[in-house]
């Protein structure tokens with residue numbers, strides 16, 4: 001089994017803590033984890049980023065606790081912090097509100113709870129008792145509440161249990177799902193060109209391989225140029241071929257049409273997001289006209305190389321399909337524009353560095369704005385006329 005610290009953050013359950021500046025969020029996290037984590041400093045000009053702490057929460061497994069900035073900070077710096085906190089709202093699998101038990105005004109907390117309710121994210125309210133002050137009445141209907149004393153540790157076990165109970169429904173779907181089963185031979189075609197990071201495989205390739213091995217599949221990994229010789233070596237054709245979207249066309253041309261074919265991006269789209277919505281979004285490419293605005297969103301920042309998929313290849317292919325110049329806007333990192341009205345289409349990366357909740361929040365946001373959303377792999381499958389060829 002891999003070491004705990006090696007579990008990527010994207011695969012951990014995200015448990016986020018919200019509350020006012022002095023409600024005791026950090027002390028509550030410290031009491032739960034039994035460790036002192038770095039706190040967000042209150043000194044103006046310091047980081048506005050939420051603090052992430054990865055740990056093992058038994059019996060749940062790998063989780064990440066997120067300590068957010070105070071909901072009541074109204075300074076200019078506070079506004080920047082609140083923006084960061086809002087990003088956490090989109091990725092939290094469970095939201096824990098820490099409220100001073102004597103606090104009378106809980107309007108800011110209620111506002112946030114409303115947002116979680118709309119997302120069907122479980123909400124837990126922890127009333128923190130300072131120096132023997134009496135606890136307030138119970139939390140609003142529908143929320144679970146518990147009285148704690150973050151300093152003495154009283155009620156912390158009950159809070160932990162409440163978190164664990166909220167997790168019971170939480171289960172990530174298998175990446176490969178029913179496309180392959182125990183004993184199946186699955187071939188992975190992975191180009192190792194200039195785009196491939198030196199000395200390692202990219203996360204979707206690693207995750208798909210692990211999922212297949214866990215299922216008991218027989219996994220064969222080859223570079224693009226080795227696919228045909230390997231197929232000739234095999235006694236029987238593979239049950240499934242999974243390839244990088246960028247060499248989809250080549251692989252499809254050199255593969256018997258009876259062998260199911262899919263891409264890492266299609267699988268990650270299914271695993272991370274809503275594949276039906278992405279397929280619908282990809283079909284909207286057919287309606288693009290020159291001058292239309294397209295948002296290309298990536299969930300992490302990386303140095304763009306020549307031939308970068310988000311900045312060169314995809315825009316070129318889309319321009320060609322639309323028969324003229326489209327207007328492209330790129331975002332990279334955890335942010336996503338609030339106002340999507342101006343876009344005719346959103347094309348998102350595979351999102352390997354973010355959790356499922358985060359991707360589903362973006363899809364929901366796009367759906368609410370009435371803007372079709374797809375991802376790189378699904379868009380490329382459409383552009384190559386392969387959407388009917390791929391398995392998902």
Ligand code: SF4
Nearest residue numbers: 300349350351352353
């Ligand atoms: S841009 Fe998206 S798919 Fe690519 S590595 Fe970053 S999160 Fe993963």
